[in-house]
Amino acid sequence: MSRSLPDHILEVRDLKKYFPIKAGVMKKTTGHVKAVDDISFFLRAGETLGLVGESGCGKSTVGRCLMKLYDITGGSILFRGRDITAFNRRELIDFRKKIQMIFQDPYASLNPRMRIRNIIGEAIRVHGLAERGEWQDRVAALLHDVGLRTSHMARYPHEFSGGQRQRIGIARALAMNPTLIVADEPVSALDVSIQAQIINLLDRLKEKFDLSYLVIAHDLAVVEHISDRVVVMYLGHIMETATDRDLYTRPAHPYTRALLSAIPGTGKKNRQNRRIILKGDVPSPINPPSGCVFHTRCPDMFPACRQEKPPMVKISENHWVSCLKYTG
Amino acid sequence: MNPMISDTMPMQPAEQHGRPSTLFRICRKMWHLKMGVMGGIILAVMLVFAVAAPLIAPHDPYEQNIIQRLLPPSFMENGSDRHLLGTDGVGRDTLSRIIYGTRVSLIVGLSAVCIQVGIGVILGLMAGYFGGRTDSVISFMVNVMMGFPFILFAISLVAVIGPSLQNIIFALGVTGWPVFTRVTRVETIKLKESEFVLCAITLAFSTKRILLVHILPNLLPAILVLGTVEVARAIIRESLLSFLGLGIQPPTPSWGMMLAEGRDYMLGEWWLAAFPGFAIFLSALGINLLGDALRDLVDPHMRKD
Amino acid sequence: MKAYIIRRLVQAVAVCLAISMISFFLLFLNSDPALLLLPPEAGLEDIEIFKKSMGLDRPVIVQYLVFLKKIILHGDFGNSFVSKTPALALMLERVPATLSLSLMAVVLANALAIPMGIISAVKRYTIFDNLVTFLAIVGQAMPLYWLGIMLIIIFGVFLGWLPISGSDTIWHMILPAVTLGAWLLPVNMRLVRSGMLDVLNQDYIRTARAKGLLERKVMVKHAFKNAVIPLVTVTGMQLSLLLGGAVVTETVFAWPGLGRLAVESIRMGDYPVVQAIVVFFALCVVFGNLLADILTALIDPRIRLE
Numbered sequence: 001m002s003r004s005l006p007d008h009i010l011e012v013r014d015l016k017k018y019f020p021i022k023a024g025v026m027k028k029t030t031g032h033v034k035a036v037d038d039i040s041f042f043l044r045a046g047e048t049l050g051l052v053g054e055s056g057c058g059k060s061t062v063g064r065c066l067m068k069l070y071d072i073t074g075g076s077i078l079f080r081g082r083d084i085t086a087f088n089r090r091e092l093i094d095f096r097k098k099i100q101m102i103f104q105d106p107y108a109s110l111n112p113r114m115r116i117r118n119i120i121g122e123a124i125r126v127h128g129l130a131e132r133g134e135w136q137d138r139v140a141a142l143l144h145d146v147g148l149r150t151s152h153m154a155r156y157p158h159e160f161s162g163g164q165r166q167r168i169g170i171a172r173a174l175a176m177n178p179t180l181i182v183a184d185e186p187v188s189a190l191d192v193s194i195q196a197q198i199i200n201l202l203d204r205l206k207e208k209f210d211l212s213y214l215v216i217a218h219d220l221a222v223v224e225h226i227s228d229r230v231v232v233m234y235l236g237h238i239m240e241t242a243t244d245r246d247l248y249t250r251p252a253h254p255y256t257r258a259l260l261s262a263i264p265g266t267g268k269k270n271r272q273n274r275r276i277i278l279k280g281d282v283p284s285p286i287n288p289p290s291g292c293v294f295h296t297r298c299p300d301m302f303p304a305c306r307q308e309k310p311p312m313v314k315i316s317e318n319h320w321v322s323c324l325k326y327t328g
Numbered sequence: 329m330n331p332m333i334s335d336t337m338p339m340q341p342a343e344q345h346g347r348p349s350t351l352f353r354i355c356r357k358m359w360h361l362k363m364g365v366m367g368g369i370i371l372a373v374m375l376v377f378a379v380a381a382p383l384i385a386p387h388d389p390y391e392q393n394i395i396q397r398l399l400p401p402s403f404m405e406n407g408s409d410r411h412l413l414g415t416d417g418v419g420r421d422t423l424s425r426i427i428y429g430t431r432v433s434l435i436v437g438l439s440a441v442c443i444q445v446g447i448g449v450i451l452g453l454m455a456g457y458f459g460g461r462t463d464s465v466i467s468f469m470v471n472v473m474m475g476f477p478f479i480l481f482a483i484s485l486v487a488v489i490g491p492s493l494q495n496i497i498f499a500l501g502v503t504g505w506p507v508f509t510r511v512t513r514v515e516t517i518k519l520k521e522s523e524f525v526l527c528a529i530t531l532a533f534s535t536k537r538i539l540l541v542h543i544l545p546n547l548l549p550a551i552l553v554l555g556t557v558e559v560a561r562a563i564i565r566e567s568l569l570s571f572l573g574l575g576i577q578p579p580t581p582s583w584g585m586m587l588a589e590g591r592d593y594m595l596g597e598w599w600l601a602a603f604p605g606f607a608i609f610l611s612a613l614g615i616n617l618l619g620d621a622l623r624d625l626v627d628p629h630m631r632k633d
Numbered sequence: 634m635k636a637y638i639i640r641r642l643v644q645a646v647a648v649c650l651a652i653s654m655i656s657f658f659l660l661f662l663n664s665d666p667a668l669l670l671l672p673p674e675a676g677l678e679d680i681e682i683f684k685k686s687m688g689l690d691r692p693v694i695v696q697y698l699v700f701l702k703k704i705i706l707h708g709d710f711g712n713s714f715v716s717k718t719p720a721l722a723l724m725l726e727r728v729p730a731t732l733s734l735s736l737m738a739v740v741l742a743n744a745l746a747i748p749m750g751i752i753s754a755v756k757r758y759t760i761f762d763n764l765v766t767f768l769a770i771v772g773q774a775m776p777l778y779w780l781g782i783m784l785i786i787i788f789g790v791f792l793g794w795l796p797i798s799g800s801d802t803i804w805h806m807i808l809p810a811v812t813l814g815a816w817l818l819p820v821n822m823r824l825v826r827s828g829m830l831d832v833l834n835q836d837y838i839r840t841a842r843a844k845g846l847l848e849r850k851v852m853v854k855h856a857f858k859n860a861v862i863p864l865v866t867v868t869g870m871q872l873s874l875l876l877g878g879a880v881v882t883e884t885v886f887a888w889p890g891l892g893r894l895a896v897e898s899i900r901m902g903d904y905p906v907v908q909a910i911v912v913f914f915a916l917c918v919v920f921g922n923l924l925a926d927i928l929t930a931l932i933d934p935r936i937r938l939e
Contacts, residue, residue: 023636067530096532109523113545122541123531169527176531359763363770471644472651475919479877480895480911487899488659557773564776568881571778572896591782591885598786605779612774620770 009080009180009212010043010066016074017061021286034285035061037236038075040312043180048206048213050223050244052259053233056282059216060104062233063184066214067101068092079180097127100173104185106165110157116143117153120172129177142171145208146201163194167201174205180212187222199225221263224248229318232256235293236285238312242319252321254300292324300325357624364621370614377430385424386412389581393419401599413603416589422600425581426607432582433611436497436566437559443501444562445508445555449547452512453539457520466509473506482565486574496575500562507558511550519543556619560612567608583608638927645919652915653704653908657697660904704912711905715898720905724891724913731879731890734809738882739868739875741814742821750825754833765822772819777878781812781885809886813878817871869925873918 018032036058043049053059064070066077068084077084079095087095103109110119121139124130130138140150146167157165166186173181183202187195203226206213217223223230230247232240232255240253251257258276278297283289289296295305305324313326377384397419400406408414413422455466473481485499519525520543528538567584569575576582583604590601691699703709710720753765788795788808796805880892887893891910898906 027640064526067526069526069529093532096530099530101527101530103523103527105523109527111524111528111542111546122533126531126533126537172527172531468644468647468651471648471919472655474873475648475915475922476652476655476911477873477877477880477914477918479880480899480907480914483896483899484656484659484907484911487902560774564774567776568778572884573900587779587782594782594786595790598790601779601782601786605776605782608776609774609779612776613771616770616774 007044008042008078009045009047010214011078011081012042012062012066012075013040013078014075015039015062015065015072015077017058017065017070018073031286034236034288036065037288039233039236039238040075041231041238041241043212043214045179045212046210047228048215048226050220050227050230051214051216051233052220052223052230053218054282055218056235056285057233058236058285059218059233060184063101063182063214063216066182067099068095093127097176098178099180099182100176100178102166102169102173102181102183102186105189106162106169107157107189109169110165112157114156115153116155116157116168119157119168120175123172123175127176129175138175139171142174145174145205146171161194162190163197166190166194166198170198170201170205174209177209178211180214182214182216184216185218186215188218195222202226219263220248220259232259235282235288237293238322239294240319240321240323242321246316246319250319252315252319252326253323254298255294258299292322360621360624363617364624367614367617367619367621370610371618374430374434374611374614377427378434381428381431385421385427386410387421387424389420389424389428390579391420395419400597401603414597414599416586416600422586422603425586426583426604428581429583429586429604429607430611432493432576432580433563433566433608436493436500437563437615439497440500440504440562440566441555441558443497444504444558445551446505447502448505448508449512449544449551451505452509453516453543455509456513456516457535457539457543459517463513466513470506470509473503476503478503478565479568482569483572483574486569491569491574491577493576493580496566496569499569500565504558504562504565507554508551511554512547515547515550516543519546553619553623556615556622560615560619563615564608564612637930641923641926645923648919649912649915650701652919653701653912654697656908656911657700658693660907710909710912713898713903713906715901715903715906720909723906724894724909727889727891727894728913730888731876731883731892734806734813734882734888734890735875735879737806737810738813738817738878739871741810742817743868745814746818746821747825750822751829753822754826754829757830762826765826769819769823772816775816777812777816777881778885780816781809781882784808784812785885805886805888809882809888812885813875813882816878817875820871820874869921869923869928872921876914876917 015036016034016038017036018034020029021031021033022028023030039058039062041049051059051062061070065072066084068087072085079099084095114122117136117139120142121135124135124138129135136153139153143150143152148164148167148171152160152164157168160168186202187198190198199222202213202215205211213226215223215226220230224244227244229241229243231238232247232253234255239255240247240251242250242252247256248260251260254276255278258278261276276299278299280297283293283296289306291307292298292305292310295301298305302324308324310322310324310327312320312322314320315326393415396408396415401412401414401422413426415421416425451466451469455463481503482499485503486495489495489498525538525542528542533542566575567582567587570582570584571588573588575584578585586604587601587608590597590599590604593600700711703711708721710724712718713720713723716723749765753759753762756762785808795808796802876892879890880895882888883890883892884896891913895907895910898904898910
């Protein structure tokens, strides 16, 4: 992964994001919350990548770093081979047109004082994405694409259900004509019955608009249906990266196996039926455990895990794992 | 005694502390609304008085008449029907002067609050949104203003720049903004982290647009409610400055100044101090009632209890 | 906690310095002491010599630093333009009068505010509570000086029970203290009420009730203690309000305190005295707030410091 391949739309290298903790009279920095600590992954054009982990593992922070909502502490993020941290104002605007985000909470992500027409159409008008006078037609088309009616344009967000709101959020992102969409837990705030609808919608839109997705989720079941590859994160580190099929049929990392066993009642073959319950709590990202960060909760832990940081090991094509069981 | 009863007895009063019945709540809401309507009526009457003073006032507020001086109100002995609220020390009609005085109070109250909102909201938005050093500097300014006793600041400012209508508005405006900064700052900090503002950033909107189109409209209800109460406060403060002789200069009718003049006669002609003061009180009360009702209407969470 | 106190202390000192600076620039630079202090027939040359002797020919910032140094090292605010005696002494002379008036007013206000606030919280949504709420709204709209004048008219003039101005006997203090206290009452009442309501809604009070503790015992032992916390904070925070109110009350009742001195000095352009009062008020307000914050944090460790 040393050079950016032409089909890699996004490449994240050694990304670090630390949040300082300040204390004392002079508000000196006394420590860091290591939300994301040295992670690397990539996303091919047209691909859907799932980013999975328990809450607090840093997956949303990764998403926000990609969107340039946070300044990163270290490493680099390449979008189509160009470092996004080096963008000037103009380039940043162009970048933001190409990468859009869908937010977790459909209630908080829509400005309560704006009509749907303006929520979706504002970006079109501000950035001149449609001919003058035609922006409303564009909004209507987008509403149609996400399965809402044109008559909804004049309404306010509070008149919609959670699922409908999430559709509005998707339409708003699409208005920028993006090539990559970062979806931060797009369905976790919705009823289970609605979740599948939104996932299917995302899948359909991907074909239609030629999109790539980074889907962030806390549970493997959500990303299972739409991801081509999945990245599993724990406490700011990547545990395992694999294609969808490999991950669900041949999970290598003990943590992945634990997550998989938590998906209730599925008939998939090769999936272990025995539920693996992890002991203890997620350690604090201020003082992450030494060696492998997962060793405090790992069912397969052996002494070396306490000292040695496991490297990323390739165990088959597109399947990488960070666990000492697989080194040498 | 039956243990069952003794166990349940103390719970009964506890019921009272729980939620009031729906009926009670509706009644309370209605009462609030009624008070609000009353406040609105008072404010409306003030507006009419201010705009149409020459049509409503029975006399010229400047016309002096030494023979008819210090007449008591018409409901008292020796009162004249021509002067409903009596006349002052130089024979001017008190009612007419009170009606004209509405002008000064409203102009000062509204303009001063406009200045306060202007300064306060801009600084609050900046402090809340940019944080860091900007926030430190602005918060420091707020602390300085809050530590400077308003009354001393305002009277020394007016003493230096001279008492005139514009200067009083200016003095009240530049001393009263910190409340707006405080409220705006806190609300902006909350909104800054909200997903729709983050979304506006990812949509590559300018900071100005984010502040003015996405954050500010969500603050307007809070600013409106606070602004209403501040108008009342500004009216009281204007009359205080006038009362201390640092406000509107005679002969322009201003309630505070009438009160100050009335004070010289309080041993005999009590009404000269009572009526203008009551006008100040009533208008401040009306505006506060309106503000309270607005608070309820705009946002149920902002209720004081 | 220590770091918090130190940081707040530094902040408080900075605020006081800033206030002294603002009032310096506001007052001294806009007045010409030469005109005030020299006889009208003084020639231009006399004015020049005078200015030099007063250091008025130096850059303003130097003037301010000299002024500040004098205050900090010697408590010297300069001499009053009017009485030619040290401004500080003139000011300090008036402190006891304002202090006693304010103290009396606070005691009066809280003696009523605490029981009324608690009762209206406990008997929430009853007639009494509504009455208290209404009284608070009415109180907020009441101009302090009008209240004073009306009390004078009623008790001093009509009933003739109490003296209406001056400070000769203890009777003289009643009207001004009642005026100021009545003015503070609504705010305090409201605070006690909402503080009490907060406490009543806490789990431990509910538990205490559910356990079957007697109602009155719950109130006194658990709730009251915590409801007084906001009052501590408020009394600290209120110093600004209180001192402002004192200025007005003293003017109305001719009470010989700091407030009246301030108003008189401003009218006469006696800026060293005004300056001394402003700085004194600022110190009271800023350190009052600081003390209230620290006390609150000490009493109630749940309150986050930031």
